[in-house]
Amino acid sequence: MPSGAKIRVGLAGIGFMGVTHFNAYKAIRGAKVEAIAEEDPIKRTGDWSGVRGNFGSGGGQVDVSKLRVYADYADMARDPDLDLIDICLPTPAHAKAAITCLQAGKHVLLEKPIALSLADADSMLQAAKKAKRHLFVGHVLRYFPQYRYLKQVCSSGRLGKLLAARFRRIIARPNWPTGGLNWFNDPKKSGGAVIDLHIHDADYVLHLLGKPKAVDSRGVPARAGTFDYITTQYDFGRNGPAVTSEGGWIAAQGLPFEQSFEAYFEKGTILYNSSDRPLTLLDHKGGKVEPKLPTEDGFVAEIKAVIQPLAEGVQPGNLLGAAGQASLALCLAEQESARTGKRVVLR
Numbered sequence: 001m002p003s004g005a006k007i008r009v010g011l012a013g014i015g016f017m018g019v020t021h022f023n024a025y026k027a028i029r030g031a032k033v034e035a036i037a038e039e040d041p042i043k044r045t046g047d048w049s050g051v052r053g054n055f056g057s058g059g060g061q062v063d064v065s066k067l068r069v070y071a072d073y074a075d076m077a078r079d080p081d082l083d084l085i086d087i088c089l090p091t092p093a094h095a096k097a098a099i100t101c102l103q104a105g106k107h108v109l110l111e112k113p114i115a116l117s118l119a120d121a122d123s124m125l126q127a128a129k130k131a132k133r134h135l136f137v138g139h140v141l142r143y144f145p146q147y148r149y150l151k152q153v154c155s156s157g158r159l160g161k162l163l164a165a166r167f168r169r170i171i172a173r174p175n176w177p178t179g180g181l182n183w184f185n186d187p188k189k190s191g192g193a194v195i196d197l198h199i200h201d202a203d204y205v206l207h208l209l210g211k212p213k214a215v216d217s218r219g220v221p222a223r224a225g226t227f228d229y230i231t232t233q234y235d236f237g238r239n240g241p242a243v244t245s246e247g248g249w250i251a252a253q254g255l256p257f258e259q260s261f262e263a264y265f266e267k268g269t270i271l272y273n274s275s276d277r278p279l280t281l282l283d284h285k286g287g288k289v290e291p292k293l294p295t296e297d298g299f300v301a302e303i304k305a306v307i308q309p310l311a312e313g314v315q316p317g318n319l320l321g322a323a324g325q326a327s328l329a330l331c332l333a334e335q336e337s338a339r340t341g342k343r344v345v346l347r
C-alpha cells in the first residue's frame, strides 16, 4: 500500500470487542472500517443492540449500508480492497482465522490472547513470515493511560529503581456472549481465567520489566487444568523488583470489572484502582498528586499503534505476534506452577 494511504479495515466478529474496536476506528484518521464479517444474521443488518460486555456502552443500531457485509470471515479475507483484518472472534477461532487472513495477503490485528496453544501461535507466526504480512496481538493494557504512565516512569528512572509492584485484575465471570452458549464458560474455548483474563497483566509485566527468571503461582483450580484465579510471584533475581500479580473471574456479578496496581519506587509510590482510586503519585515528603493523563481511550491508542506503521510503511515495534506468544507462554508457565505447586523456571 502506498505510504500515507488510509488503511482499509475489515472487522471480523461483532461482539463486545468488535463493537469496541468499531467505535475506536471512528477516532482514527488513518484508517477506515470498510467491511465486517459476522455469522449472526441479525448483527449483519446493523442491529447490534444485543451486544454488551463488562465495560463500555454496548452496541445499538448501526448503519451498515456503506459497509461490505460478509457472513464468513474467509470471504472477507479475499476482499481485494482491504489491507488489514481486525479479528475480534472468540478465542478458539483465532489461529485458523489469523492464518486464513495472512495467507490471503492481509495484515492482521488479533484480539488477545494470540491462541490457546504455543503450537498454534507458532503456526500463526510462520504464516505471517511466509506471507510477509504483520500479525499484531491487541494487548490493550499497554495503551491504557495509567499503565502508559507507569511504563514511562519506570523507563525514565525519574523515581529511581522499581522496588516492588503488584498488579490485580479480579472480575465476575464473563456473561455477555449472546446467540448460543457462553464460550467463556468452556475452558477448552476460552483457556480459562489465566489465558483469557490474567494475560493482560502477564503481558504488561513482560512489557514493563522483560522476562522473569521463574514464576511461582497458586490458584483456584477449574475444569480441564485451568484456573478461575491465580496469584503469581515473578522472580526477577535477587537484585530485581519483587513483583506479584493476581487475576481471576471469581468475584460475584456485582464486580463486573476492576483493574489496579501499586508500584513502589525508591523515590515515590504510584497507586491506581479503576473502581475507586485515580492514578496517584505519592512522594516521601507526604506529597500526593493525581498526574494529568492523556484522555485518549486505550483502544484508540492501541489501534493507532497498529495503523501508524502500516500507513507509513515502516517496521512496527509494538504489539507484534511474537510478544503475544511470549505472553501466552508466561501464562502457561504460571498455570503449570499452580498445577504442580512448584516454581517454574522460564526458558
Ligand SMILES: NC(=O)c1ccc[n+]([C@@H]2O[C@H](COP(=O)([O-])OP(=O)(O)OC[C@H]3O[C@@H](n4cnc5c(N)ncnc54)[C@H](O)[C@@H]3O)[C@@H](O)[C@H]2O)c1
Residues within 6 Å of the ligand: 012, 013, 014, 015, 016, 017, 018, 037, 038, 039, 040, 043, 053, 071, 072, 073, 088, 089, 090, 091, 093, 111, 112, 113, 138, 140, 176, 177, 178, 179, 196
Ligand atoms: N481486550 C480486551 O479487553 C478484551 C475483552 C473481552 C474479550 N477480549 C477478547 O476478544 C475476543 C472476542 O471476545 P468478545 O467478548 O468480543 O466475544 P463475543 O462473544 O462478545 O463476540 C464474538 C462475535 O464473533 C461472532 N462469531 C463467532 N464465530 C464467528 C465466525 N466463525 N465468523 C463470524 N463471526 C463469528 C459471534 O457471533 C460474536 O458476535 C476474545 O478472544 C476475547 O478473549 C478482549
